[in-house]
């Protein structure tokens with residue numbers, strides 16, 4: 001039974017932002033479980049695997065995005081699991097905010113997710129698919145404010161537009177879960193707390209952030225794995241529109 005639940009052989013996964021901290025490990029997770037993975041990202045491919053198909057693309061560019069999704073469907077006749085993972089942010093205070101920065105975050109974090117879902121859905125109907133799972137990456141900052149006391153000089157100050165975009169993801173997830181329920185497409189989101197990244201975070205920041213978490217540490221990408229697999233698995237077939245929070249207890253105290 002267990003090997004059936006986590007068996008992704010013959011499954012087609014599409015993940016955006018496959019070069020990133022989370023995207024790379026999640027791509028490898030599905031490859032290890034037998035899936036064929038299509039990874040979309042801006043820069044050069046980081047994964048070598050016979051079942052990994054890399055597409056170098058800016059997913060905010062609609063025409064090429066549509067073309068690539070159409071091509072995957074033409075080849076595979078389906079995408080079983082769509083993971084909207086790519087996102088960006090700005091790390092400066094509000095006084096410095098520029099209009100084009102707002103657009104950049106909104107275009108990637110919100111508009112590209114809606115557009116991918118649109119092109120996915122058109123093909124889902126065209127190829128007469130019977131079921132699929134969409135997993136959107138939100139964040140605890142989609143429903144919580146950062147605690148600005150821990151963002152000292154040089155740290156990656158989390159901008160208002162990032163939280164706004166992630167709140168949108170939690171809402172879009174509910175919207176499409178209801179819209180697609182009868183079509184048997186489940187749509188859920190994951191809201192991680194801060195992921196440990198020693199290259200980007202100072203020792204002081206990691207210490208201060210961890211002190212605010214009941215489990216006393218930042219997250220590792222692996223901490224998200226079973227939630228992702230749960231949402232991707234056909235065995236979660238009655239679960240849709242949910243936002244799974246994985247934050248070591250940060251948001252409940």
Ligand SMILES: NC(=O)c1ccc[n+]([C@@H]2O[C@H](COP(=O)([O-])OP(=O)(O)OC[C@H]3O[C@@H](n4cnc5c(N)ncnc54)[C@H](O)[C@@H]3O)[C@@H](O)[C@H]2O)c1
Nearest residue numbers: 017019020021022041042058059085086087137139194195
């Ligand atoms: N890292 C965290 O602490 C954390 C916490 C909560 C939520 N999240 C969410 O998890 C997801 C992944 O985060 P991450 O930390 O791995 O981010 P990351 O910055 O490491 O990776 C994002 C990837 O998206 C790619 N990308 C950016 N713009 C693109 C574009 N226009 N077209 C195609 N690809 C593009 C980047 O090249 C990068 O490889 C995001 O949605 C993020 O908001 C992350």
